[in-house]
Amino acid sequence: MHVVPLEAFRDNYIWLIRPAPHDRRALVVDPGDARPVVAALESQGLELRGILVTHHHHDHVGGIVDLLHWARSRQVADVPVWGPGDEDIPGRTIAVGEGDSFTPPGWDCRLDVIAVPGHTLGHLAYVMSPPPGSAIAPALFCGDTLFSAGCGRLFEGSPDQMADSLNKLRRLPENTTVNCAHEYTLSNLQFARVADPSNARVLNHLAHCQALRANGRPTLPSTIGLEKQINPFLRTSDPGVLRTLEARVGRRPKDAVEALAWLREWKNEFKG
Numbered sequence: 001m002h003v004v005p006l007e008a009f010r011d012n013y014i015w016l017i018r019p020a021p022h023d024r025r026a027l028v029v030d031p032g033d034a035r036p037v038v039a040a041l042e043s044q045g046l047e048l049r050g051i052l053v054t055h056h057h058h059d060h061v062g063g064i065v066d067l068l069h070w071a072r073s074r075q076v077a078d079v080p081v082w083g084p085g086d087e088d089i090p091g092r093t094i095a096v097g098e099g100d101s102f103t104p105p106g107w108d109c110r111l112d113v114i115a116v117p118g119h120t121l122g123h124l125a126y127v128m129s130p131p132p133g134s135a136i137a138p139a140l141f142c143g144d145t146l147f148s149a150g151c152g153r154l155f156e157g158s159p160d161q162m163a164d165s166l167n168k169l170r171r172l173p174e175n176t177t178v179n180c181a182h183e184y185t186l187s188n189l190q191f192a193r194v195a196d197p198s199n200a201r202v203l204n205h206l207a208h209c210q211a212l213r214a215n216g217r218p219t220l221p222s223t224i225g226l227e228k229q230i231n232p233f234l235r236t237s238d239p240g241v242l243r244t245l246e247a248r249v250g251r252r253p254k255d256a257v258e259a260l261a262w263l264r265e266w267k268n269e270f271k272g
Contacts, residue, residue: 002019005179006036026041032060041070080105081093084096087121114127118156118162145180146169148180148226178226190206191267236263237256
């Protein structure tokens with residue numbers, strides 16, 4: 001697999017996936033804006049073979065209809081659009097949900113669908129697994145559920161739902177790449193250094209990501225293994241995180257769900 005982020009809006013990433021660097025077939029994930037996708041497809045001579053959608057927010061679906069029109073203008077009329085069946089997704093042709101698996105036509109990888117409600121109620125994540133025996137790592141496309149060093153706001157779901165969703169993702173193989181939809185890593189790491197102050201890995205990764213951004217490079221993808229080390233929302237049972245929450249609130253959270261809720265509320269108002 002060859003996966004690259006296309007920049008959109010102020011801090012969105014639309015993920016462009018090809019079976020190999022020389023292959024002309026392409027899938028895109030969460031195209032909120034058609035323009036950067038069309039520019040990439042045309043400049044590289046690629047063929048759009050499918051669209052994956054994680055949730056219904058406009059910055060993830062706003063470019064779908066224009067992309068389908070563009071594909072039809074290139075005599076490609078049958079572009080499947082996979083998306084959550086419980087949400088209103090423009091142009092969706094195939095509704096998917098928890099436990100579904102599929103292989104895009106002509107590809108040799110498998111996509112497994114995971115329901116990850118919290119940010120929205122119907123939010124999905126996709127895990128792309130290479131053929132058996134391949135040395136390529138699985139790739140997670142998780143929209144706005146899991147960010148590097150963070151998680152999405154709870155616009156529709158509950159802390160309990162988000163905790164369950166993050167636990168599902170936490171159990172993926174540690175080499176799974178995390179391809180989320182926003183470049184929020186620096187601000188998330190600034191929060192993580194306060195929420196998990198004894199975690200030296202956070203400081204080291206912050207310095208690394210600051211250098212990447214200074215050179216105009218993305219901080220993504222991350223990996224599940226790295227996120228388990230630096231992401232306070234995946235570390236809600238860690239003693240260091242619990243001590244910080246106790247000092248802030250005046251008591252320890254009763255469980256990991258309450259810890260996540262406190263962290264998310266704190267992050268909502270965090271100024272850095």
